[in-house]
């Protein structure tokens with residue numbers, strides 16, 4: 001792979017898919033800005049990759065000024081940005097009759113507005129430098145809906161729509177777009193489920209023998225992200241759906 005010296009900003013890099021992607025890209029020689037609220041986790045990634053160029057930012061993707069600072073500081077440090085990976089997300093699960101106003105607001109702010117904040121901050125830089133690649137994590141639940149996941153699915157359909165709109169508006173400006181849509185992946189995402197019964201049921205299912213056929217490891221999604229970044233200039237992988245083999 002030739003990821004050496006690619007400048008990549010990863011939103012939601014403190015655990016799961018984002019952390020695995022940061023570790024993989026760091027080993028491939030990319031220059032990283034890693035972003036999340038849990039700064040200690042980001043520092044840990046830096047420690048695990050002592051030879052890599054990594055800048056860690058404590059920032060909340062729902063705050064446009066914080067996202068803008070990350071992008072501005074990245075450009076000031078590295079000179080340009082090749083890739084923005086919009087990966088921050090939460091997945092509270094509840095049926096709609098639970099009327100979870102705070103949960104819905106928080107999820108819309110992180111999963112949808114956070115993506116828009118990333119695009120808003122990075123796009124002017126990418127247009128000016130006349131190249132760039134924006135990758136956003138949607139989900140298989142951005143293509144199908146399950147009971148309990150309606151609101152989450154709504155956010156993941158939304159980011160697919162936003163990314164397709166971005167593709168149509170910016171492909172002629174040499175901006176690549178990629179939607180990464182994983183099925184089940186073993187991460188800390190379930191911690192954002194407030195419904196205890198649902199959370200514990202899912203966590204238990206992940207521990208059962210044979211669960212590797214039903215849920216991928218974050219490192220496996222990181223490989224897909226590295227693959228789409230490392231495509232030639234004339235090739236954009238616009239969507240990638242990655243299910244564990246055993247998932248329906």
Ligand code: NDP
Pocket residue numbers: 011012013014015016017018035036037038039041059060061062087088089090091110137138139140181182183184185186187188189190218
């Ligand atoms: P994790 O919970 O392990 O990672 C979520 C990441 O998002 C963390 O780094 C978290 O950091 C960050 N994050 C959450 N809120 C904010 C915020 N306000 N500002 C900045 N960062 C934030 O779960 P995953 O790795 O699974 O999730 C990554 C993405 O993958 C999400 O978009 C999720 O919806 C999507 N996805 C996951 C699937 C799965 O089965 N795991 C399947 C399909 C899609 P911190 O809390 O430190 O801020």
